[in-house]
Amino acid sequence: MGESKRRKEALGTEYGKEQTVVSWLPITKSQAEQFYRITTKGAWIGIVLLVGAWLTIRFVGPAFGWWEINY
Template sequence: MGEARRRAAQGLPPREPKSTRKSPDTSPRIVPWLPLTQNQTRSFVAVTTRGAWIGIGAMVLFWITVRFIGPAAGWWSLADMP
């Protein structure tokens, strides 16, 4: 028996649909004429900081590969090494 029929047979009201809407951002705006809130700016800073650290890590990994792993594996030789 389906959920709707079971609830009707028991005299219960229909189930309320789940709310999938996000609650609106009620944090104050940075400036009144700009549609950016403080929560949005914090989120932006967090995302860009994480992206910067990922970029730094990728650059270090690339440098280690070019400077040490590539020459040690014989893939290439560095110009400054005899």
């Protein structure tokens, strides 16, 4: 009997199902990896937007005279 058949008999109905990250949380490992990829990409997008906004406020804003208010 091969290892595959032994594993199938040992696991029963759980055979072929994807493992969860934590037994009490119904999130599979592939879902956790997808969440990690999406949040990492979102964080980098946020960093780029923050730097762009800072550059705009720091250098472009004063060039248009927004910092000088004459009352």
